[in-house]
Amino acid sequence: MKKLLLSSIIFLFSTLFGGMSMAELKTIANSFNAPTGIAFDSAGAMYVTNWSSDSIVKINANGKKETVYSNISSPAGIVIDAQDNIYVASYGDDYILKISANGETKKISDGYHTPTGIAFSKSGKLLITNRSTGEIVSLDLNNGKKEIIVKGLSTPVGVTELPDNSLVVSQYSGRLTLIDPNGNKTELGSSFTRPGVGIVTISPSVVAVIDNGANMVREIDVKTKKVNTLVSSLSGAVALALHNNHYYIGTWGDGSVHKFNKN
Template sequence: MKPVFPLALLAAFIGAPAFADNTYQPPQALVAPSAFKGVHGLAMDQQGRLLAGSVVSATMYQVDIESGDVTTFIGPPEGQADDIAIGPNGEMAWTGFYLGKVFYRENDDAPIKVLAEGLPGINSIAFDQDTGKLYASQVFLGDAVWEIDLTGDSEPRQIAEDLGGFNGFEVGSDGWLYGPLWFKGQVVKLNPADGQTQVIAEGFDTPAAVNFDSKGNLYVLDTHAGTLNRVDVATGETNVVATLDTSLDNLAIDKDDRIFVSNMADNSIEMVNPSSGKTRVITKGELAVPAGLTINEDGKTLYIADIFAFRSINTDNGQVTDIRRAHGSDLEYPSSVASGQGRFLLTSTSTGTLQIIDEKTHETRALVHGLNAPSAAVELPDGSIVVSEMASGKLVKLSGEKYDQRTDLTEGLHGPVQMIMGQDENIYLTEAAGFLTRVNPKTGELTRVAKDLAMPEGLAQLQNGDFVIAETAERRLSVLDLEGGEREVLAEDLPIGLPTGPGMPPSGIPTGVAVDANGVIYFGSDIDNGLYKIEPVIVEPERAVADKSEQP
């Protein structure tokens, strides 16, 4: 394989530090790992355990309130919990959002049962503490409220539909269901007998969840405003208890009326004192779910598609800065990011979206929906944009003022994951089936330039033209020399390669890779949610000259 740094030998003779060819130091954490991959549903059980659910990792966790330690309570796939409910006898039910299932367990030692299925987007769940009845709602992938048969023998009874997103709800002491209408900015109560609804309060940006304390006070989270609010059920009067951050998801209240709030963009759970509004962070991460990466020209700033946020990272000190947050803006769960001509190109496999964000103002220039699980995007010199569609196996060229003119560039791809523009002005992309593929952007001609790769995802090109690829099935980064046909493992035993979860694409969370002009390689972890850098080994001048003199 040709040297990664062809000027290394020359540098040794002129007394400057030299890079050792294709030799890298062990990975270093630039951004520290965190516990969750987005955190959603919360519940306090009768044993005083704080439970938290994550849809992306399909896992339910137990969180130590004092230390912040997080341990797995129920693993994947059954642990996928968008919301968690505790019954009057300590039984537990939870919702598998992508699975479309309602899970149930009588106690820790009892088997897990599926009470209902075929309910995509099953979201919030709550028990009536007096009757033991169980209710659940569909949001985003459906819009309905159901009564769930606890025996699992009967089909769920639909109570109401087309409400406007009846999200994190609770059952009041009167037996009615109290919850937010996500898409209407209202909090309502719903009669489970006939589906009748009454508006309690309105004027919220995006109300996400409600809960009652022991005194009957109703607390409401507004995810767009980032506030925890107290609502007088009788009058609808609303007061802000605490201002947190956007991307709030759920809340739980313990027997002492302490309030616990989850934030999906920060991988955080905070405890709020409702009397004073003071908060304490129990656990938090700098990143949410690190996925696609790109880097600016001077190598000082990384940009990351963080699923629940779009962020920048200072490569010198690892400082993370929010650019956009899900539910605090129009950001749509980005899984990849590329640099275009003064703009960022973000794609979301889950929402079928291409989002174009101005590099300087961070305003959205365009939002293109209706794509078929878009996994990456690149911009061509004429300003048109090529998007890889994982579900269709196509590269699609979008043009026109609103990018509504669609042309199929090529097809027959087997799970395209990550895509970049090569130094030779061809498009290069990884395919989940094991290929590195080149596509001529003018003709659509497709050539598979490497095969037998182990679930390749992240892709970047070194200055000398070699490609760095994340082979996630083998948890390694490899370097490919296309000219010489050689392949070399650059680093292995890396924290990448999380098995794909329910509702996720074949590649799961794509492992992003980026390289700066000095050959420093950056990659995100879908295992521990950190971000790492691998620096080339530098040979001191004296040693380099000595090594040269010892050669025959």
């Protein structure tokens, strides 16, 4: 009888609160094949890496979809600079692709080891997670010089930089790690099941992170280690972006991109 009562309570809680989380979501695009990275250009167009289709898809303001690049093996992380140049990590072929604002494409750097999530540093360099070697690589886009700036991680898949130059790295092994400018590491991931590719800086001490293993987006204060669940009941959440005060989430389970208000 006690087990039955407990099961009923858990079901009711999940229905009410899980439903509330899902009610905040709006599906804005679907028919993707493992959406892994999301980024926006200066005109507000959204770009999504279609991992299993080896392509990059653009969705403009009126919802029109077009494939802007194909035949890139397992595209993962994607970022766009102020000049609307697009940078994408090829997880399958270990290189970084640049798509210039004029449409010209070029492999600008190679020799990586399953590069996954990427992000810009404050100095404008590209930060790249080398998943299989447990490294963060910094790429100078002006001269092509690479530098390994962090070692000893376990399956790093996402990275973001805080205003004080610290890094927060999501690792598919279940770890979330803060790395200060001196290289000291603090583990933050005790509340996470399997942090995914999507990770973004929200404030000087707060980041939002995909918890792929729990099908959630979570927010953590790196100083207090306090964790809040922003949205749950996602179907294989992987990608995460923040644009114009809205979160955008790519989910593998249903091949969709969802949106919800940051506040």
